[in-house]
Amino acid sequence: MKYYLETYGCQMNKAESSALEEILREKAWEQGPADDADLILVNTCTVRATAENRAWGRIAQFAAGKKDYGYSIAIVGCMAEQYKETMKERVPEIDYVVGTYQKQSFGLLLDQIQAGTHYNILDDKPVFQFSKTYHEPGAFRDFVPIMHGCNNFCTYCIVPYVRGREVSRAPADILSELDTLEDLGVREITLLGQNVNSYSWQDGAQALDFPALLRLIAAHLHERHYAKGNAAAQDGIGWIRFLTSHPKDLSPDLIDVLATEPLFCKHVHLCVQSGSDRILALMNRKYTREYFLDLVGRMKASIPGLSLSTDILVGFPGETEEDLDQTLDVMRRVEFAYSFMYHFNPREGTSAVNLPGKVPDKVKKARLAKVIALQKETTGALMRERIGCTDQVLIEGQSKKSSKELVARTARDEMVVFRGDASRIGQFAKVRLAGISGNTFKAEELHE
Numbered sequence: 001m002k003y004y005l006e007t008y009g010c011q012m013n014k015a016e017s018s019a020l021e022e023i024l025r026e027k028a029w030e031q032g033p034a035d036d037a038d039l040i041l042v043n044t045c046t047v048r049a050t051a052e053n054r055a056w057g058r059i060a061q062f063a064a065g066k067k068d069y070g071y072s073i074a075i076v077g078c079m080a081e082q083y084k085e086t087m088k089e090r091v092p093e094i095d096y097v098v099g100t101y102q103k104q105s106f107g108l109l110l111d112q113i114q115a116g117t118h119y120n121i122l123d124d125k126p127v128f129q130f131s132k133t134y135h136e137p138g139a140f141r142d143f144v145p146i147m148h149g150c151n152n153f154c155t156y157c158i159v160p161y162v163r164g165r166e167v168s169r170a171p172a173d174i175l176s177e178l179d180t181l182e183d184l185g186v187r188e189i190t191l192l193g194q195n196v197n198s199y200s201w202q203d204g205a206q207a208l209d210f211p212a213l214l215r216l217i218a219a220h221l222h223e224r225h226y227a228k229g230n231a232a233a234q235d236g237i238g239w240i241r242f243l244t245s246h247p248k249d250l251s252p253d254l255i256d257v258l259a260t261e262p263l264f265c266k267h268v269h270l271c272v273q274s275g276s277d278r279i280l281a282l283m284n285r286k287y288t289r290e291y292f293l294d295l296v297g298r299m300k301a302s303i304p305g306l307s308l309s310t311d312i313l314v315g316f317p318g319e320t321e322e323d324l325d326q327t328l329d330v331m332r333r334v335e336f337a338y339s340f341m342y343h344f345n346p347r348e349g350t351s352a353v354n355l356p357g358k359v360p361d362k363v364k365k366a367r368l369a370k371v372i373a374l375q376k377e378t379t380g381a382l383m384r385e386r387i388g389c390t391d392q393v394l395i396e397g398q399s400k401k402s403s404k405e406l407v408a409r410t411a412r413d414e415m416v417v418f419r420g421d422a423s424r425i426g427q428f429a430k431v432r433l434a435g436i437s438g439n440t441f442k443a444e445e446l447h448e
């Protein structure tokens with residue numbers, strides 16, 4: 001049996017696609033082109049209207065090809081959750097709609113397709129389960145989901161409605177997946193959650209928050225590396241990152257872990273969204289600009305070499321030029337290494353849709369251009385300051401421009417290229433940053 005998979009959206013969706021592919025492999029399904037597949041799988045995203053429209057477009061194309069190629073069509077992910085009752089009415093060629101809480105039935109569904117019988121997954125009682133592993137074969141950088149869902153209800157965001165309330169993954173399962181990944185040669189892990197800072201596990205006497213989970217992971221890996229006679233982690237997991245951090249839940253204890261434990265990369269993606277208290281309140285972000293700036297000040301003072309990135313949303317209903325100035329001011333003060341910048345697009349089903357004071361499209365675009373220009377300036381200045389520094393990098397692959405060059409990334413999430421051969425891919429190296437080309441450092445490797 002063959003499958004064809006397309007994935008839209010965030011890292012969480014990519015990790016979940018890897019988990020689905022693991023189940024497909026276990027059941028001896030092979031990957032193939034769409035016109036030769038028994039099953040078309042579309043893992044969808046509904047966070048932005050553009051991602052949703054693209055997915056609807058692709059689903060329509062697959063539906064049109066169904067009579068020629070005879071495949072089944074299964075839709076998974078956030079759109080499947082949001083439209084699970086109506087999706088088949090809109091596109092009758094869809095065979096299966098697998099909501100976020102029905103993934104546990106995916107293996108059963110494959111068995112039914114193989115047997116040529118129809119399985120109605122909507123009959124299953126929805127329940128969320130983490131997959132055993134989210135590993136992508138051959139990868140040396142992997143995502144490990146530690147949480148699912150979100151309790152925050154930012155007024156512009158659909159996530160709490162399609163992914164439900166927060167569920168934390170059992171620490172024993174997280175450690176067990178890390179062991180498996182390390183044995184498979186994985187060198188870098190990104191712990192994933194909509195808001196990792198609110199990770200919370202309670203099992204009898206054992207209670208863990210996010211900093212405690214990080215300490216547990218660090219102690220576990222150090223013990224493992226030590227037992228293998230490899231205290232420096234040169235052959236095992238050497239770096240751990242996490243995504244995404246809500247500022248309101250980033251605790252002093254987490255700052256302490258980042259300041260003291262070398263396993264965790266000194267780069268934090270801390271979503272500010274706006275620098276205006278009025279807009280932050282309308283967004284229901286539950287912090288103020290003063291709180292955010294104070295938090296950043298404490299983090300920078302405690303964590304040497306820290307780099308920060310963020311998300312910025314402009315053109316929110318009611319946003320004035322003064323509000324935008326406040327956002328630009330926060331950007332100047334914090335000096336984010338990079339930002340994901342976007343303008344407000346109403347998402348059906350969220351409360352921001354009904355807020356008054358819509359900002360005209362032309363104005364939204366002009367404001368977005370302003371934040372992009374400032375970010376470009378800041379990124380350039382921060383990069384110039386780094387010329388001459390030495391740093392450790394993890395080698396990701398060969399450069400697209402030259403087979404003699406390698407592409408690597410620092411712990412601060414900076415892209416670096418330097419001369420080297422492909423046998424080094426997946427290894428750590430020490431480099432000196434020598435120049436800049438666009439958003440990438442040119443470097444030379446240091447051999448000690």
Ligand code: SF4
Nearest residue numbers: 150152153154157159
């Ligand atoms: S914290 Fe806010 S923006 Fe992030 S997933 Fe939750 S509701 Fe959405």
